[in-house]
Amino acid sequence: MKFYLFTLLLIVSISFTTYSQESTNEIIPKRVYNTKKLKEVAIIDGVISEDAWNVVEWSSDFVQKEPNEGVAPMHQTKFKVMYDDKYLYIAIRAFDDKPELIQQRLTRRDGFAGDRVNVIIDSYHDKRTAFAFTTTAAGVKGEEIVTQNGDNWDDSWNPIWYTDAKVDNKGYTVEMKIPFSQLRFGNAKEQIWGFNINRTFFRKQERSLWQRIPNSQSGFISEAGELHGLIDLVSQKQLEIQPFAVLQYDSYPKEGNNPFRDGSDFKLNAGLDAKIGITNDLTLDLTINPDFGQVEADPGAIALDGFQIFFKEQRPFFVENKNIFNFEFADGSDNIFYSRRIGRNPHKKVGNNIETDLILQDDEFADVPQNSTILGAAKFSGKTQNGWSIGVLESVTANEFAKIKETNGNTRKEIVEPLTNYFIARAQKDFNERNSFIGGIFTATNRNLEDNFSDLHKAAYTGGVDFRHTWHNRDFYLEGNTILSHVKGSEEAILDTQTSIARLFQRPDADYVDLDPTRTSLTGSGGRVEFGKQGGGNWRYNGGFIWRSPELELNDVGFLRHTDEMIQFTQVRYLWQIPKGIYRDIDLSAEQSTIYDFGGNLNKSRFALEGRVNWKNNWSSNIGMGSSTQMHRNSFLRGGPRFKVADDKFIYAFVETDKSKKFSLKLGYVRIRSEENVSDTDKYEFKINYQPFNSFSMSLENVLEKTSDKSQYVTTKDFGNLKRYILGNIENDSWTTTLRLNYSLNPNMSIQFYGQPYIARGRYSDFNYVTNSTASSINDRVRMYNENEISENNDHFSIDENLDAIADYTFKNPDFSYVQFRTNLVARWEYIPGSELFFVWARGGAGSDDARNSLSRSFRNQILDKPLESTFLIKATYRFVR
Template sequence: MAFEVRGAVALGVSLWCLAASAAVEGPGKEQFLRAARAQGRVDVDGRLDEADWARAPVFDAFVERFPTAGKTPSEKTELRILYDEDMLYVGVVARDSEPARIDRRLGRRDSAPFSDTLHVLVDSTHGHRTAYQFSITAGGVQSDGLYYDDRYYTEDWSGIWAGAAGSVEDGWVAEFAIPLSLLRFPDTSMQTWGFSVRRDIARKNEELESVDNPRNHNANVSRLGHLTGMEDLRPRKRLELMPYLAARGLARPQFSDASRPTPRLFSPSMDVGLDVRAALTSELSLAATFNPDFGEVEADELLLNLSTFEAYFPERRPFFTQGMELFQPVGMDTGDSPLALFYSRRIGLTTPLLGAVKVTGSVGDVQVGVLDAFVTGPWQHQDEATPDHDLRLDWRRPMHVGPGLELPDRPSPTLHFLAAVARGRVGEGSVVGGAVTLANPLSGPCTVEDAGLEEDLRPAACRARGGYAGSLDFDLKTQDGQWGVFGMMVASRVDGGLPSRTLEDGTRLHDGDSGAGGYLRAGRFGGEGLRPEVGVDVASPTLSLSAAGFQRAQNEVTPRAVLRYSKPNGMGPFREFYAHAMAISRWTADARREHVVTLLNVNAEATLPSFDLLGFETGTNLNSFDVRELTRTGVPFERNDRAFVSMYVESNPKRLVAVDATLSVGHRFKGGPSASAWGWYAGASVSVRPHPSLETELSVSNDLTDHGPRYVETRSTGDFLLGELESQYLSLTLRQQWVLTPRLTLQGYAQLFTAHGTYGPFFTATSDERRTRIRLDSLVPVEHADDSSFYDTALNVNVVARWEYQLGSTFFVVYSRTQQGLPTAERERPHATLRPRRLAAGPATDALMLKWSYYWDA
């Protein structure tokens, strides 16, 4: 039975819930859904034909969330909820006036296509900050994720639960069985959880929800409805074990010299490992991994990075994606934040990960997370002319067997990583907290004498990059979530590695140096209409988070002002409309206060009545002086002013053929002897679904950039040699997916990448001991033989067959190939073409892996 509480009924229910020691708070407090206890067995088959489902109360007062918030839905949805001592069962009948048009396309687990879908959101701790999401499509594809910080969503969280989709004459059915041991909830006699169900109707682009929860609020979890009626549930300690066995065969060139692609060597190897999950308390969970293997994870995208900044790559390894939302910088994701204390890709990519453990959850009203990891590995001197084929088992990597020829030729640092974070709730929807991270080298000190050796001869201690960092952060919002302020204050200390090193901007960083920084954002982040926002980013010259975290740059102060205009519920003919204007300036944070750049940007995008999206953006860089270009000197070098205009389109994803495309045109203005020039970026992605079980996606991107004068070298006379650089790249990426069943899939991925860059004409420039600015009009043309141009081409291929032969247990067959073109021969000018020249003749590595895992729980 569906009901709404009003007047005395509302008061009565509220008093009853308070008596049960379960606080009822938040904007969704007027809605209570009641779960019924299941008396018999519930089979998860998508049919809802057990007698318990017939006795369960029915709720059907769904409201439209998009495109028109609060509107009565065009289709009826019926919700029933059951529970027993082990499971929460959710059954939904999605009625449809045109059942033949229900989108039942297929996909693999955790990679659901855009189709008719039902989502269950559960805030089992009733903390109004975090909610699990469980999803089933009409085709039976399961996926899950997590809402965190009230308004952000990540697909990285994953759990083991059962679900099924079925059909009825006038619609389809989704049935969920969610283990209570998967959820964290308090030990009370009566449970009250945050709860809602969302429904996506693909062909109409409609989103419905069981509670009125509009998109225009800067909140999500705190606006859920409530689920009650669950009595005498006790949190269960759960133990999950997932051992794996992986066997590989690797064929690679014998010699590291890329100009010698043959002969090739074959080397077999084998790994065993174990993943563990356990519930420590009703609100704390543990996850551990020993000798993890991530061979089924897609390789990083090939790209051309000619900047002086580190490229950011997203994390794809399951252990480091699941349950890591608490480790994100407050208010934003790691890749978007100027400063991030923890960047998991620092762990285990260069030195093997022996093991890691993390504990996440809450203690009272405080969310906590701790991650501890240890990386180490064997090495031996290699003689490529006489490779060591003997299989080896080493105590530093005791769960791996492989030939000696695969070991590194020089020692890798042994490092201990630790990240810990705690955030407590303040008022309604606000949090304050802090975090600490460390990367602790365990290879001993690197002496000045060790640092003076050639790089290949330095001991492991000199290859380490250690350090400590700590932060205080806050995310404060008004009760309606529209206005807020969030930010982070951070301090760091360098520990271990080289006694000193020079950073790109000329800052000398010594072992033991400390630094400080942070970011702040304040403004209106929700609601309709204008949303003003101001902020500032600060990083002192010696702030260093790179041991365990990520930072775009140090020695910067960056104030910003943004004015946004948001119409998430539509404006005029548009389903959605967003626009913003932004102004950013950047100075160095040292005593010189050098102006670096002023950035202006305007953007607007609208969703059309057809649910296609159109966007426009333009911007300019003015008065730029780069303190990182003249490598490790800190001399400010003037850069040409620039402007660009960009247009992009994203077609409705429900279409048989979906297209996303972007075209940008940029202009570099004349400066001194550096002439003006044009460039562009063009990218398009076409996705085709000729059959519900097949999807093909082809992505193409091409970039031509005229960089202006770039640093080449410092000449013996002390002046700088610079050359005009024009670079271009072409990337072709093909993804193919074939879904035999949601648990048996075949995926293919291939990227062909080609890039070239040409230097010239050349100039010289000079500065002085005071590091006086170098302006473009002071450059002096000079004759120079071009020996800096480059050409590269590469191919990455990855094919993965995945079979989930029983719930949580998988078998993988993975084939991968990486190939590079033959390098440019000595005295030969690099190719200035986008064709993959001499790719087939270049060095290639082929790998075949069989991986079996088994899921066991108790």
């Protein structure tokens, strides 16, 4: 550990010394394009032939961004910009002396494939935020909201605008018509906007910009050129109303006498989405009874560590403008706002076993909703001219009931999820010439609880403050945040919170926290502070500190896996940014971190070296290695004492071929080995992308992971006055294959297929129990059961430790084999801009199999040899625009 710290301090000192010897950043003058008001309207057909374009001049002289920054591109690009009272018009000529090689790859909207141009407009002129409009040589359009000065590109934004492209003997041309109602700007007599155009020359993987931005320069939006000459623009307030209707038919195997599973269901649903421009800067989004029927299924996953799994948000209402509400306060997926809590699956489980909340009697059947109904939601968001970024979200989910058919034929209702209100407010303010900001967030979750929901929080509140300050031409930064959480509920609910896996106050060695069964509230804190160098020269570095107090709780409307952590981290990087010899660029980094709990115990020390190389032939490679030592896990024994985990070493390597080719390949391998051979992991990844012709593409990704662990937690049992924390040797294999097929008839009509089988199998042997949880050797940490102490009978293991022929305790055989199969076939037609028609066929199933079977046999038994469930769905939307 001391060696690692010494090495990192040496690297940092070298970086400072080297930086002082580097020349200062090259000053690149801002380019200016002067637009004019058009005299006659241009037809947007991709052909720049009308006299209407002659009121303005061409601008050109693009400069490479990649791979050879600062030099002329292989082929030049030129453009014109003009405007009228309602629209901005842009014409682009992309020269190419081999037009037959231009990649006209058809995809659905936001596909971003093939040769293309991006128009980047900072109409706020805040030098941090922009709107990006993309048109490919095939006429496919895409759009993104760019935030964090170019670090975040969000393609969930879908404005209405018009574009087309044509290939000719000189290359290809693009025309765009962008309504001012889709942009945000102030009320000055002459607007000055940040402006840049990026061209991707696909077959050479070359990017060129109108306004040159050196690779050593931190920031992207802040370095754009400027668009002048926009005189007397009038704000165009946005008003869009989009009703929708959904027809859905489900078919599935009939389940005996269950009246709720008779083989098929038919549903009719309707709702409304609306977007209202309150001002030119701020928009109100409304949704009533939203439908998310065409959303892709979540990937399969199993968590053996007991922690919840993070799934990304895919529902359109919550995805759009998600960057405004984002508040990542620590590391990983931790966030104060996790929108998938809204409309979540009901808390109460219904079934025929004692592990469920509502136990059905014999011959009773239940119809349980999969998700809570969102009665309505409203989202007020945007960014003002003076630098305020504002977001307010309000949503209500209904009382959710399960229908239960009783043995006498009567039907009763049992509530499984209470009426819940979610409120989120987020704000940020730019200052210091847009080089800094300070912001805050507040969330509130309030439930209308009844007696049968005493285990839930009645109310949960979180608040946080964040900031970021940059200086020296944005090369250096200091950023941080701090949060506070407060949850209220019954004694039962707060006790459950204290004893949940994220906290485990009941641990016998956790003398620095207090388990209080009489509490009715809990307050915690967390935060992050970080300093770093992000631009200028070749060196980059950062370091910081993260903390999560044991009492912190965010999971009512946020996402939090761990508490009780204090993390110190450091990273140093060196960049080779000028192509030489066989490479285009290289990124080499060293990382170090340590983790302590609030009792002062060191729980992990990690060191890693990682490198990435982009080669001259457009291939890329990633390799890394490192080790973790002093590893202890407070949650490993699920309420037992802190447990020493075997130190390990890892190595990984990935290689990816040229993505501009019709066929590309990605291979990867990850290897983890622990001391004393306690655990081994091998992970293999294989992915191919193939586009045999412009309108069709496919990708196939396979991931196989094989893990062997002699100390996998199984269960906890009482043995007299003692606790037995039982572990086992698990052979855990998982396999995932993801197939995607895309066929586009034209830029507005596409057919997509998604299919994913997921198989996970765990087989246990060599059961043992913990004797000294923090001993340095695995042989001292656990004791194996001998053959006279353990016996198996009827899928249970019986333990007779005192050998008196009477079982002291039993536990269920933990072997498992889980199979999931999900497919989606979606036909999409955008019949007029902003209005769509979807035809969806979803098919799949899931089940458990005999763990003694192979992965392929389990897939055949549970998927190929069994009838699957199918859903047919038709969804129509129409967008009224003013």
